[in-house]
Amino acid sequence: MGVPEIIVGFRTFAGQLVTTKTYKTADIPKLVRNKEGAWSPEICWQWGQHFLSSLRALMARQASSGEPGSEPQTRVWRVILTPNKGVTVFPLEKGDILNTGDNEQRTGFLPTWYVNQIMTGA
Structure with a gap:
């Protein structure tokens, strides 16, 4: 481990x-x-599998919802887990993605160079 x-x-x-x-x-x-009422690894694995499958399906629907024949739009998503309430998932707008200070190396958990590359299409 x-x-x-x-x-x-x-x-x-x-x-x-x-x-x-x-x-x-x-x-x-x-x-x-x-x-x-103790912690159960099986419940954690099941929840994780369900969450990641749902997230993948949501992103696949978003990618296929564009105009026919158009390039799929690359999105950055924010995932917020609120204990005892659930998960909120939403795409960020360009201004939200690039809203970092000059000295920051990350945008959320993504490296800033990656976000910049995605946003400029380079």
């Missing part, structure tokens, strides 16, 4: 951090196995 251990912060309901504990990543499934 690429992440040998993680540090977990425990907090009050008001959000104040009260303690931390380090866990070996490989031990986590054993720690939660058969505990009611």
Whole structure:
């Protein structure tokens, strides 16, 4: 595994951090196995598969919705995950994509050089 251990912060309901504990990543499934309401890798994988399949279908529909015979428009999408509410996905407009400071190396998680190349078609 690429992440040998993680540090977990425990907090009050008001959000104040009260303690931390380090866990070996490989031990986590054993720690939660058969505990009611515990983390489940199967649920995480199923959610991830469903989300990525839905995202791929959304982007495929967007790519095929152009004029017949026209070049498909390249888009940059923003994905926002809000815990206990869901996922919001929407395409960014050119101004939103290029809205970075002069010294920034990234636009979201994309390298700025990549975004610039996509926007200029170079």
